[in-house]
Amino acid sequence: MLSPLLALKEVSVHFGTANRPVTAVENVSFSLSEGERLVLVGPSGCGKSTLLATVGGFLRPSAGHVLLDGVPVRRPGPDRMMVFQEFDQLLPWKSVAANIAYPLRLAGVTREVASARAEALIHQVGLTGFGDAFPHMLSGGMKMRVAIARALAAPPRLLLMDEPFAALDALTRRRMQEELLRLWHEHVFTLLFVTHSIEEAVLLGSRILVLSPHPGRVQAVLEVPEDRAARAALQADLHRLLLPEPADV
Ligand SMILES: Nc1ncnc2c1ncn2[C@@H]1O[C@H](COP(=O)(O)OP(=O)(O)OP(=O)(O)O)[C@@H](O)[C@H]1O
Ligand SMILES: [Mg+2]
Structure with a gap:
């Protein structure tokens, strides 16, 4: 088996x-x-x-x-x-864009492709314009969004996420x-x-x-059904x- x-x-x-x-x-x-x-x-x-x-x-x-x-x-x-529950999980000496691109670079993706992917993710997590900023210049919620973007840049076989969206505003949370x-x-x-x-x-x-x-x-341990009514009942x-x-x- x-x-x-x-x-x-x-x-x-x-x-x-x-x-x-x-x-x-x-x-x-x-x-x-x-x-x-x-x-x-x-x-x-x-x-x-x-x-x-x-x-x-x-x-x-x-x-x-x-x-x-x-x-x-x-x-x-x-x-x-892993996306940890704590905010401080970024490389402090790397910019937001470089933090997000890092796993892609480690996986051998070219600088150009990694930067383009990082830029798209920066936009998706609502941090447009912050690509050059360093982690110490960000709020807790912003740092968390960078960590999420980094985890999503190159999804690994097993993605571990510990309350990653808890600190986000409702709209960003929904988008994430x-x-x-x-x-x-x-x-x-x-x-x-x-x-x-x-x-x-x-x-x-x-x-x-x-x-x-x-x-x-x-x-x-509960299966999540596809059917809408059954999902409401499960909730x-x-x-x-x-x-x-x-x-x-
Ligand atoms: N390093 C540690 N040393 C001692 N006790 C710890 C340590 N880490 C966790 N614990 C204890 O283990 C228990 C579980 O903690 P854990 O952080 O896993 O809970 P959690 O379900 O993630 O809670 P939360 O929803 O608040 O994040 C708690 O009683 C906590 O005090
Ligand atoms: Mg916890």
């Missing part, structure tokens, strides 16, 4: 000391086939970023395995581009969501995406994995699952 692109097998991640251990993620298993779009949702602190960091190879699981093409992940690699889907249709990469927004999860995911509150365990189910009615006081 063909092995999935990504498989997590009973992954647990502990932080802290032996005396005061903190279990961030407990016994999480799922797999992701080539071309799938899996969205992780769950309350703050349930371990979404921790899980993404283990898939990215930035963190080792305390127990269990993370397998990419059946091989354990040991370190970060260019096959897994559409651009991500458009690129996926064009290149069919595999996406692992974290969000707090149920609407965004249903819009972007082909499957949604719900994590329970701290420590994070798999609470539900309502997710709201009930994640935002239970407050108890009467």
Whole structure:
């Protein structure tokens, strides 16, 4: 049988000391086939970023395995581009345009083609005129848009995105969501995406994995249907699952 692109097998991640251990993620298993779009949702602190960091190879699981093409992940690699939750992920000595063009240049794309692609992306993320600016001259949301543009410049096999659109204004967020889907249709990469927004999860995911509150365990895995009415029903189910009615006081 063909092995999935990504498989997590009973992954647990502990932080802290032996005396005061903190279990961030407990016994999480799922797999992701080539071309799938899996969205992780769950309350703050349930371990979404921790899980993404283990898939990215930035963190080792305390127990269990993370397998990419059946091989354990040991370190970060260019096959897994990551957009982090934090703003400061750009190369500070490179301009906005050079930051975006960087993965293309690494992939051997010519300077001219890489610059043209960077220019188009700068426009798409609403940063026209800022190509020559350096990261320290940008606001947090602007830096995030540069990081998104860089990740989309040359979609890798597995794109890991940790709440990438959370800090954007509604219009830019909508534009970025559409651009991500458009690129996926064009290149069919595999996406692992974290969000707090149920609407965004249903819009972007082909499957949604719900994590329970701290420590994070798999609470539900839901297929996203094509049908509009079925999607609305799924959205309502997710709201009930994640935002239970407050108890009467
Ligand atoms: N480096 C670390 N050292 C110690 N504890 C950590 C570390 N990173 C995360 N944790 C703990 O692990 C748990 C999960 O954190 P994580 O950042 O993965 O949550 P999250 O689901 O991404 O939350 P948010 O939605 O707020 O981004 C939290 O209890 C957090 O305090
Ligand atoms: Mg997080």
